[in-house]
Amino acid sequence: MKPKLKLKKIYFILSSLIAFSACKQATEIKETEQGLVIDHVAKNRVDSTLQSFIADSTVVGASALIFEKGKEVYFNAYGYADREAGVPMARNTIVTIYSMTKPITGTALMTLYEKGAFxxxxxxxxxxxxxxxxxxxxxxxxxxxxxxxxxxxxxxxxxxxxxxxxxxxxxxxxxxxxxxxxxxxxxxxxxxxxxxxxxxxxxxxxxxxxxxxxxxxxxxAYLVEKLAGKPFHEYMKEVILDPLGMSETGYFVPEGKRERVAALYFKADSSNSLNRVPDERVHAINFNDWPMKPGGWGLKATIDDYMKFAQMLVNEGTYNGATILKPETVKLMATNHLPAVEDSLWLPGKGRVGFGIDFAVRTAPPKTAEEMNGTVGEFFWDGAASTLFWVDPKNELTAVLFVQKFPFDGTVHKKFRDAVYGPFRPENL
Structure with missing residues (x-):
């Protein structure tokens, strides 16, 4: 055989092997991802969306963590936790979650409900x-x-x-x-x-x-304190944070962890720049051990810690061997309790939702692509600095989005939800 023909044959064989390997890998990915919301296409969408938040100066830093069917299917972080110090947004970044404290407080209260306290x-x-x-x-x-x-x-x-x-x-x-x-x-x-x-x-x-x-x-939180006979934050730690292994979540952040605490940024309507909110305003509650431990806000957490809480909820009250609530209690919390209320102010801006026990509860799919995306039966809440989490029982999916931006930015949530669930298809929600 002539040398040139031999080289062509080797090249053909190698090309065929590479093509076969790529095809096999693509098939394996497709089979593995079959039936999942977060497939490789969705992952690319979420990546692009988070990157756009940074590129467009929508936020300084962003991270997202998604679990589906009990497994981690997505994590990434972009931008800075502290732009001025050059600290990148990371998995162990500690953020101010504001009203995402509320569902944890409600869970603490409902542990007492299960004990027959009220x-x-x-x-x-x-x-x-x-x-x-x-x-x-x-x-x-x-x-x-x-x-x-x-x-x-x-x-x-x-x-x-x-x-x-x-x-x-x-x-x-x-x-x-x-x-x-x-x-x-x-x-x-x-x-x-x-x-x-x-x-x-x-x-x-x-x-x-x-x-x-x-x-x-x-x-x-005050009621928990009275019924439990101990300080609210101690009871919350005892019945939720410690059993779930949420060791990075709390009101007081010790000095050794403060270099991981994210700064918070403010964007005025008339400006395209993100300005840092003074640290003493944002972190004062967490860098001193104050008497006040509010139930409605005040916690700081890492993204993995909050995901443990979300996973407990999607698992109907149990996570990693720890049972926090009974399945029927989680269902009660995730049921709309607002059918007879005259006015619910701005709540409809979060989609076609009602309200359960410290969660918004999605009661109907969006009718248009402009409405907030989500699945019926999903329950969720967010925080003043534009953080977000939700639990999607239908798809066994939980998502946590961490950014640190004032004022509250619902557009960030809309784009992130669209990235997770894809193009508007009401029949699939």
């Missing part, structure tokens, strides 16, 4: 007498004085789990000013101090009349 329709005042005989501000008289009427029913524990207790910062009635003067969540206060002050402020609505997001979850 029923959801019990009046709050049965356990916290200061909330008996509440007054409701119904208007202003000719001299500008508040008109007060007795509440038409007692606040129930269900009300404080779904934000229908009537606690309000209505500016038209001056309740925002009264609440501000009460300084309810001053870090020098205890939860007992907070409850005593809050109970003296008139409600803005009759209990059950309206969904208004606010201080109810801090009242849940």
């Amino acid at each position: 029923q959801l329709e019990d009046s709050l005042s049965a356990y916290a007498p200061e909330f008996a005989d509440m007054q409701v501000a119904t208007g202003l008289d000719e001299s500008g004085e508040m008109i007060l009427d007795p509440a038409n029913r007692a606040i129930t524990i269900a009300d404080i789990t779904r934000h229908t207790a009537g606690f309000s910062n209505r500016s038209d009635l001056g309740l925002d000013k009264i609440s501000g003067e009460a300084d309810l969540l001053n870090m020098e206060n205890t939860l007992t101090d907070m409850a005593a002050r809050l109970s003296k402020i008139p409600l803005g609505y009759h209990p059950g009349q309206r969904w208004e997001y606010g201080i109810s979850v801090d009242v849940q």
